[in-house]
Amino acid sequence: MRMDDERESRNVEDRRESSGGRGRGLPSAQTMMIIWPLIKPLFKTKFGWIIIAVGAFAWFSGYNPLSIIGMGGGSSAPIDKVKDEKQAVFIKKVLASTEKIWNKELRGYREPTMVLYRGSTRSGCGYASAQMGPFYCPEDQKVYLDLGFFDDLAKRHNAPGDFAQAYVLAHEVGHHIQNLQGTLSKVQKAKQSWGGNSKKANALQVRVELQADCYAGAWAYHAHKDFNILEPGDVEEALRAASSIGDDTLQREATGHVRPDAFTHGSSAQRVEWFRRGLKSGDIRQCNTLQ
Template identity: 55%
Template sequence: MRWQIGRRSTNVEDRRGMKISAPVVGGGVGAALISLLVLLLGGDPSALWQQDSPPSDSPIAESPQTTGSQTQDQMADFVSVVLADTEDTWSELFRQDGESYVEPKLVLYSGAVESACGFARSAVGPFYCPRDQKVYIDLSFYRDLKTQYQAPGDFAQAYVIAHEIGHHVQNLLGISQQVQTLQSQVSQTQANQLSVRLELQADCFAGVWANHAQRSRQILETGDIEEALNAASSIGDDRLQKQARGYAVPESFTHGSSAQRVRWFKQGIQTGDPQKCNTFAKTNS
């Protein structure tokens, strides 16, 4: 991916190395609500409960990676360029529709972070918080993307950011709120299906960004699209569940299967048209 010559965004908030205190979370309704929130944001809520929470006055340990290292600095620079590119793309697309695009902030953190949506550990993965319109990412996730999910490459990393920005676009368009309202009115299985459609649309929006970025700024190099498709496939619900438990439970999917995620990213990158990303249409079931 040709990213080095791109402009840098001024909307990056660097909180790496900051120590924060983990809240004491009780069981019952409180725990269930936080699990649901993380689920809707795109993370894995089980990651929160699989770890013992430290006392509320205990600082969270910093990421094992050195925040000031050359690798981390380069990664932060990369993230800033990709964010700027999404800003340029979506600002133009919103302008064409007579709307103004509100640029989100992107927060870099290490270990754990406090957002307007609550406390989260890096184990939940990158996520978007609609309450403060910020994307949160621990750069160590990219190491996991390469080693744990077998999805290396800078364009795979860019896809992750573009997907979270897709959630921001959904928030600005009112889609996220509509989905959450519907989810409160249906069964858990149906709510999961709505979550899948929301996530697949974010994948499609990521593809829309890639289409316009390539047409406007020729960012793609040989193998880049394959990197993104591999990343989309690697984090499909069916693949992750089979790796974790040996089998998949489709009713519990919240992000979509590998095939679905690949399909919708392709839809976005091939058409470049957000209108073609209607994952909620019955014909797209």
């Protein structure tokens, strides 16, 4: 993917050094609020003090002791700062590319902010953990991204490559467009009106996610047309990523069974289909999954 001449977006909050987990500095106030009820009883015994000492040593050595109990998210391995910074620069450039395209294609477009963090942080939609994966919060109009997700995408889901990473961000920016269009608020009202009908709510959420996939494809169409960003193999990377995180694929890997009524993002085939549709036309009017 050709991004060398692209500028980095300035709409970025870089919380990697202050967010919870995988940091070498002091834990953030948010992290301390979360873990204090867990560590407070440890101060009452000698063994507890030993546990605290070991945890503190691990923290300042670049490991995440919270991952042992499922908190903090992300890997407990030390951060490769050179690789991490390279990924941060790249994803900032991808965000800048989405800004150029959507400012040109959508009247009145307002750019979202991207929050880079490690392990955990706070969002306008509540607690954010790396285990949640990248997500968009309509309350504060920010995309939240732990760069460790891209390692999972490559290793656990067999979807490596820079354009696979770009697709992930472009999908979240697609949710921002939906928010500006009023789609997300309409969907939320519909879900509330159905009460506890999870099947109908899930089916509607699938349509929302597939539209965001289509918007990601439309961005790629215009970005390549205007700036010639795509290289051989890039499209295949995005399609592999879309397929690898389809609900049927993830359910089959986790349980060996597929439950379509529990889908929230769409099947692998659906995600590939709607990304292709946007990539082929570049016309977001072709992305109306909510008809």
